[in-house]
Amino acid sequence: MRGNRTIGIAREVFSKWERRAPLTPAHVEALTRDHGVSVLVQPCGKRAFPDAEFARAGATLTDDLSPACAVLGVKQPAVEALLPGRTHLFFSHTIKGQPENMALLAACRAQRVRLIDYECIREGGETGGRRLVAFGRYAGRAGAIGALRALGERLLVADGATTPLL
Numbered sequence: 001m002r003g004n005r006t007i008g009i010a011r012e013v014f015s016k017w018e019r020r021a022p023l024t025p026a027h028v029e030a031l032t033r034d035h036g037v038s039v040l041v042q043p044c045g046k047r048a049f050p051d052a053e054f055a056r057a058g059a060t061l062t063d064d065l066s067p068a069c070a071v072l073g074v075k076q077p078a079v080e081a082l083l084p085g086r087t088h089l090f091f092s093h094t095i096k097g098q099p100e101n102m103a104l105l106a107a108c109r110a111q112r113v114r115l116i117d118y119e120c121i122r123e124g125g126e127t128g129g130r131r132l133v134a135f136g137r138y139a140g141r142a143g144a145i146g147a148l149r150a151l152g153e154r155l156l157v158a159d160g161a162t163t164p165l166l
Contacts, residue, residue: 005037008068011044014075017146019048022072022089025057032058040065076104084111092117
């Protein structure tokens, strides 16, 4: 993969409510125009930026990210979406040893995937350093929206109650 100047943006599959993207179309345009990087984007109808904006910015829309040397996402991908021997960047939620994410970590190891967890990118490379990658207040809002929606779905299933939370 040495010398490969192709990156991929994965569609988000972890949560049906995830609309964030690891790069904006403006980032894609700068990478393609100013730095000669090819950007592959998996189409995704729920992303905050429409696929057409990524295409206008110079990205190639494709389901196949295998030419990419690095794949960027927001949340953890499905294990079967990992590309062996590549670099994957996303919030893996494995740093604290969360049991529900250990299969993903094991798959990364078995497939020789270089995992870069945004949560671990810290100032000075120090564990206690300030986080340099974060989605700030938007991540908190996304979590709150997800929790309210889940409550609405629970009320619908348990009581048949249709609420504004849906």
